Amino acid sequence: MGIVHFTLDGKAVFAEADDDQPLLYLLRDELGLNNPHFGCGLAQCGACTVHLDGAPLRSCVVPASIAEGKSITTIRGLGTPEHPHPVQQAWADEQVPQCGYCVNGWIMTAAALLRENPKASDAELRAGLAGLKCRCGTHLSILRAIKRAQARMA
Amino acid sequence: MSTLSRRAVLQAGGALVISIAVASTLPPAVTDAEAAASALPPLPDPSQLDAWLAVLPDGSVQAFYGKMDMGHGIEVAIAQIVADELDVDLDRVSIVMGDTARTPNQGGASGSTGIATGAKPLRNAAAEARRLLVEAASRELGVPATRLAVSQGVVSVSGEQARAVSYAALIGGRKFNAPVEWNKAVGNFMDVKVTAKPKARSAYRIVGQSLPRRDVEGKVFGTRDFITDLRVPGMLHARMIRPPKAGHVVGSVDVAALTAKYPQVQVVREKDFVAVVAPREWTAVKAARDLKISWMRDTAQPAWPGHDGLHAWIRKAPVIKRDEPLKKGDVDAAFRTAARIVEAEYEWPLQSHACIGPACAVADVRADRATVWTGSQKPHSVRDGMAKLLGLPVDAVHAIWVMGPGSYGRNDAGDAAMDAAWLSKRLGKPVRVQGMRHDGTAWDPKGPACVLRSRAALDAQGNVLAWDFLARGLSRTDVSFNEADPRDTLAGQALGLALSPAPNFGIPSESYGFASKRHAWEAVAPLQTRYSPLRTSHLRDPVGPEVHFGSEQAIDELAHAVGQDPVAFRLKHLADPRDLAVVKAAADRCGWAPRMKSPVRAAGKSAVLTGRGIAFASRAGTVVAVVVEVEVTPATGRVWAKRVTVAHDCGLVVNPRGLVQTIEGNVMHGLSRTLFEEVQFDADTVRSVDWASYPILDIQDAPESVDVVLLDSAQGESTGAGEPTIRVVPAALANAIFDATGVRLRRAPFTPAHVKAALQSRTRKA
Numbered sequence: 036m037g038i039v040h041f042t043l044d045g046k047a048v049f050a051e052a053d054d055d056q057p058l059l060y061l062l063r064d065e066l067g068l069n070n071p072h073f074g075c076g077l078a079q080c081g082a083c084t085v086h087l088d089g090a091p092l093r094s095c096v097v098p099a100s101i102a103e104g105k106s107i108t109t110i111r112g113l114g115t116p117e118h119p120h121p122v123q124q125a126w127a128d129e130q131v132p133q134c135g136y137c138v139n140g141w142i143m144t145a146a147a148l149l150r151e152n153p154k155a156s157d158a159e160l161r162a163g164l165a166g167l168k169c170r171c172g173t174h175l176s177i178l179r180a181i182k183r184a185q186a187r188m189a
Numbered sequence: 190m191s192t193l194s195r196r197a198v199l200q201a202g203g204a205l206v207i208s209i210a211v212a213s214t215l216p217p218a219v220t221d222a223e224a225a226a227s228a229l230p231p232l233p234d235p236s237q238l239d240a241w242l243a244v245l246p247d248g249s250v251q252a253f254y255g256k257m258d259m260g261h262g263i264e265v266a267i268a269q270i271v272a273d274e275l276d277v278d279l280d281r282v283s284i285v286m287g288d289t290a291r292t293p294n295q296g297g298a299s300g301s302t303g304i305a306t307g308a309k310p311l312r313n314a315a316a317e318a319r320r321l322l323v324e325a326a327s328r329e330l331g332v333p334a335t336r337l338a339v340s341q342g343v344v345s346v347s348g349e350q351a352r353a354v355s356y357a358a359l360i361g362g363r364k365f366n367a368p369v370e371w372n373k374a375v376g377n378f379m380d381v382k383v384t385a386k387p388k389a390r391s392a393y394r395i396v397g398q399s400l401p402r403r404d405v406e407g408k409v410f411g412t413r414d415f416i417t418d419l420r421v422p423g424m425l426h427a428r429m430i431r432p433p434k435a436g437h438v439v440g441s442v443d444v445a446a447l448t449a450k451y452p453q454v455q456v457v458r459e460k461d462f463v464a465v466v467a468p469r470e471w472t473a474v475k476a477a478r479d480l481k482i483s484w485m486r487d488t489a490q491p492a493w494p495g496h497d498g499l500h501a502w503i504r505k506a507p508v509i510k511r512d513e514p515l516k517k518g519d520v521d522a523a524f525r526t527a528a529r530i531v532e533a534e535y536e537w538p539l540q541s542h543a544c545i546g547p548a549c550a551v552a553d554v555r556a557d558r559a560t561v562w563t564g565s566q567k568p569h570s571v572r573d574g575m576a577k578l579l580g581l582p583v584d585a586v587h588a589i590w591v592m593g594p595g596s597y598g599r600n601d602a603g604d605a606a607m608d609a610a611w612l613s614k615r616l617g618k619p620v621r622v623q624g625m626r627h628d629g630t631a632w633d634p635k636g637p638a639c640v641l642r643s644r645a646a647l648d649a650q651g652n653v654l655a656w657d658f659l660a661r662g663l664s665r666t667d668v669s670f671n672e673a674d675p676r677d678t679l680a681g682q683a684l685g686l687a688l689s690p691a692p693n694f695g696i697p698s699e700s701y702g703f704a705s706k707r708h709a710w711e712a713v714a715p716l717q718t719r720y721s722p723l724r725t726s727h728l729r730d731p732v733g734p735e736v737h738f739g740s741e742q743a744i745d746e747l748a749h750a751v752g753q754d755p756v757a758f759r760l761k762h763l764a765d766p767r768d769l770a771v772v773k774a775a776a777d778r779c780g781w782a783p784r785m786k787s788p789v790r791a792a793g794k795s796a797v798l799t800g801r802g803i804a805f806a807s808r809a810g811t812v813v814a815v816v817v818e819v820e821v822t823p824a825t826g827r828v829w830a831k832r833v834t835v836a837h838d839c840g841l842v843v844n845p846r847g848l849v850q851t852i853e854g855n856v857m858h859g860l861s862r863t864l865f866e867e868v869q870f871d872a873d874t875v876r877s878v879d880w881a882s883y884p885i886l887d888i889q890d891a892p893e894s895v896d897v898v899l900l901d902s903a904q905g906e907s908t909g910a911g912e913p914t915i916r917v918v919p920a921a922l923a924n925a926i927f928d929a930t931g932v933r934l935r936r937a938p939f940t941p942a943h944v945k946a947a948l949q950s951r952t953r954k955a
Binding site: 053055056057060063064067069070072073074075076077079080082109110111114115116119123126127130131132133134135136137138139142161162164165166167168169170171172173174175176177178 | 259260261262401402404405406407408409410411412413414415417418420469470471474475543544545546547592593594595596597623625626846847850853854855856857858861879880881885886887888889891892894895
C-alpha cells in the first residue's frame with residue numbers, strides 16, 4: 036500500500052492505494068470520480084479510458100502507481116459544458132447517446148486520435164477506434180460526430 | 190506502509206481533494222436515501238389525474254411516466270406529446286420516470302411500447318388537465334370556454350390578450366383532485382379515459398419535430414451518474430460468487446482463510462447464495478477472487494450438449510408445450526397434392542445480453558421498508574419481487590431506476606437488485622452489488638436458441654399452396670421477462686426457491702397471402718433444472734430475430750425456387766397497402782434492380798463478392814423492410830454489411846431523429862447478433878465470459894451507411910419502433926450473402942470461420 040501523487044484534471048492530488056489496485060479503482064473509489072467506468076476490467080472495451088500525459092490508457096488494468104508524478108485527464112477534464120472539447124461538442128451536435136456508458140471510452144480515445152492525426156480518413160478512424168465496444172449500436176453516430184469534430188478543428 | 194488511515198489521507202489532501210470527493214459522493218442518491226428514511230407516500234393511483242401530471246408553482250409541468258428512457262431519447266418525445274397537448278413550451282415540461290413511488294406501473298421499458306402504449310395515458314391526462322384548466326379560467330375570467338385560447342401555459346380571451354390567467358395562477362403547486370377512468374390494466378396497456386378529446390394530429394406543433402434529447406450533456410461531459418456511480422453513506426461493496434460449473438452446489442466455504450487475509454471482509458452464505466462483502470470495492474474484488482469453495486456436482490443434472498451439439502439436442506429434447514397460433518386452410522391436404530416441396534431448416538444460437546457493463550444495484554433494507562436503486566428496465570417489477578423476497582408489503586419497497594450500462598430485455602440488472610436486497614437485509618447496511626465481466630456475460634439470461642423448419646407445397650405452376658413453419662427452441666421465458674417473482678432471479682434460486690419456468694416461443698409475424706398456412710412453435714425442456722447461467726429469457730425483440738431468420742430466408746428460398754425476384758415475389762404475395770409500401774420504399778431507396786436468378790459465382794475467382802437481400806416483417810402494427818448490401822471475402826470469410834436501407838412505418842412519428850437513431854441501433858445490434866454472437870459452452874462450463882470469447886460488432890465492421898425511410902400511414906396512432914427493425918436484419922443479411930455467393934447460410938452466426946467453411950464446401954461440391 037502506498038500513496039500516489041499525481042495531477043488529476045489539472046489539479047494536484049494524492050491518495051492511498053493497494054499495490055495491486057488498478058488506477059480505475061483509485062480514481063473511482065478513493066477520489067470519488069464517476070467517470071471513467073468499469074466495463075470489463077480486462078482492457079477489452081475502453082469504458083475506463085483516461086489520458087496519462089495525454090495518451091489514452093485503459094485504467095482498469097494498470098496499477099494506480101503508474102500515475103505517480105504524471106498527469107491524468109478524465110472526460111471531466113477534457114472539457115465542460117461551458118468549454119467543451121470539440122469532440123464532446125460534436126457528440127452533442129450529433130446526439131450520439133444511447134445508454135451512454137461507453138461514451139467515455141470513445142470520446143477519450145477519439146480526442147487523442149485526432150490530436151495525433153487530425154485529418155484521419157474514415158478507414159484510419161475505424162482502425163484507430165477498433166476494439167472499443169458500444170452495445171447500443173451508436174457506431175455510425177460516433178463516426179459522424181468525429182468527422183464533425185475534425186471539420187470544427189480544421 | 191502508511192500509518193495514515195485512508196480517510197486521513199483524503200482529508201490531508203486538502204480542500205482540493207475534498208471538493209472532488211464531496212462533489213461526486215453527493216449524488217442524488219444521498220438525498221434519495223434521506224427521503225427513503227421517512228415514510229413512503231401512498232403509491233400513485235392511476236385513476237387520479239394527479240398520478241399523471243402536476244403543475245408546479247412556477248407553472249412548469251411534471252409528467253409521471255411509468256416507463257423509462259433507456260437511451261433512445263424517448264424522454265423528450267414524451268415531453269413533446271405532453272407539451273403539445275397542454276399548450277405549454279417544451280422546456281416547461283419535465284419527465285419523472287422509473288421511480289415506483291412517483292410513477293404508475295406502466296410496465297417499465299418493454300416491447301417497444303414506450304410511445305405506442307406508454308404515451309397514451311399521458312396524452313389523455315394532459316388533454317384532460319388542459320380541459321379542466323380552461324374551465325377554471327372560464328370561471329375566473331367570466332368568459333365561456335369556447336372563447337378562450339391557450340398559449341405557453343396562459344389561458345386568454347381570444348382577441349383580448351390582456352384578459353388572461355396562467356396555469357401557475359390557476360393550479361400551480363396544487364392538486365387537480367380530478368378522476369380519470371383507469372382501464373385497470375397494469376403494465377404496458379395501462380391507459381385512462383378522459384372527458385377531454387386529445388388534439389387532432391394536424392394541431393400538433395411540437396410533436397413531429399426532431400428536438401434535442403435531454404440526456405446528452407450528462408453523458409458527454411461525464412456529469413451524469415449511472416447506477417454504478419451511486420454511493421450511499423455507510424454502504425458496503427459486495428461481489429456474488431456463482432458456481433463455476435453447471436449444476437454445482439456449494440459444499441464448504443473456507444471463510445477462515447479468507448478473513449485471515451482480509452480482516453474486513455465478511456462472507457455471506459445461505460444455501461447456494463454466496464457473497465463477499467467489504468467496505469472497499471477493490472477489497473471485495475480481490476476477496477471474491479481468493480475465496481476457496483469446494484463445489485459439489487449435482488448428479489441429477491444432465492451434461493450440457495455444448496454449443497456445437499445444441500441444435501441436435503433441441504431436435505430431440507422433450508417438448509414441454511406446443512402451440513399452433515396460425516392455422517389457415519388444409520395444409521396437410523396441400524402437401525399431399527403438391528407437385529413440389531421446398532423445405533429447409535435454420536439454426537439460431539444461444540445469445541447473451543452482454544451489456545456494456547455488468548449489472549450493479551444498491552439496496553438499503555430496513556426492518557419495515559426498503560429502497561433499491563436499480564438499472565433494471567422494469568423497476569416496478571423489481572419492487573414487487575423485492576417485497577416478496579423480503580416479506581415486506583409492496584408499498585414499503587421503493588425502487589428507483591438509474592440509467593445502467595444498457596438493457597435490451599431481461600438482462601442481469603434485476604438479479605443484482607435482488608442480490609443487494611438480500612445482502613442488505615442480512616447485514617443491516619446499504620449494500621452495493623456489481624458483477625465482474627464474467628458475471629455479466631456468463632450469467633445474464635440468454636436469448637433462446639432454436640431450430641426453424643420451413644416446408645412449402647407448390648403446384649406445377651410454382652404457386653405456393655401451403656406454408657408449414659415450425660419454430661422449436663428453448664423457452665423465451667425459462668425465467669420470466671421481469672423480476673417480479675423471486676423464483677425468476679438468481680438470488681431466489683440460490684436461496685432454494687423452486688424454479689418457475691414458463692414454456693413459450695413464437696411464430697413469424699407475416700401476411701403473405703398463401704392459400705394454406707400453419708405456423709407452430711414448440712418449447713423444449715430447459716438445459717438445466719436449477720440455478721443456471723444458461724437460463725433463457727427475453728432479449729431484444731424476444732424470438733423475433735430468431736424466428737424471422739428462418740421465415741424470411743424461407744420466403745427468399747421460395748422466390749429462388751420459382752425463379753422470381755425476391756422483391757417481386759414479396760410484392761406478389763402481400764396485399765396490405767402498408768406492407769407493399771415499405772417493401773417498395775426499401776427497394777426504391779436502395780435502387781434495387783430486379784433479377785430473376787441470383788448469380789451463382791465460383792467462389793475464389795473474385796476477391797470480393799457483392800450482393801443484396803431483402804426481408805420484411807411486421808410487429809405490433811409496425812411494418813418494416815430492410816435491404817442489406819454485402820461484401821463477402823471468400824478468402825477470409827469476412828462479411829461486411831456495407832449499406833443498409835430501412836423502410837419503416839410506425840405511424841405517427843414524434844421525433845424523427847430519435848426514431849432514426851433508434852432504428853440504427855437496432856440495425857447494428859441485429860448485424861452483431863447475426864455475424865458474431867453465440868454463447869460458447871461445453872458439457873459443464875460456459876466459455877463465453879468476456880469480449881474476447883463473446884465478440885460483438887466492432888466499428889471496423891459497422892456499415893458505411895444506414896439509410897432510413899420513414900413512412901406514416903397509421904392514421905394518427907404510433908405503433909412502436911426499435912424491435913420491429915432488428916427482427917428482419919438477420920434474414921436480409923443471409924439473403925444478401927446468398928445473392929453474393931450462391932451459398933445459403935442457414936446457421937447463425939456468420940463468423941468468418943463459418944462463412945469460409947461454407948464457401949469452401951460449396952466449391953468442393955461444384
